[in-house]
Amino acid sequence: xxxxxxxxxxxxxxxxxxxxxxxxxxxxxxxxxxxxxxxxxxxxxxxxxxxxxxxxxxxxxxxxxxxxxxxxxxx
Numbered sequence: 001x002x003x004x005x006x007x008x009x010x011x012x013x014x015x016x017x018x019x020x021x022x023x024x025x026x027x028x029x030x031x032x033x034x035x036x037x038x039x040x041x042x043x044x045x046x047x048x049x050x051x052x053x054x055x056x057x058x059x060x061x062x063x064x065x066x067x068x069x070x071x072x073x074x075x
Contacts, residue, residue: 012038
């Protein structure tokens, strides 16, 4: 889902040294996932939506707590 978000321009991934050939959105380990992207509100909303979709589509119980206070200067 993150790759699809990148392809349609909704999620802005991390590029090492600005190299477009090496782009990073996430790293997965045995039972952990690290999501990596630019520090912008659009990415936070995409991550929240992706986790909510995963929760609705699966039978897993996902603990999802996002307590984000948006500063008016960041709009």
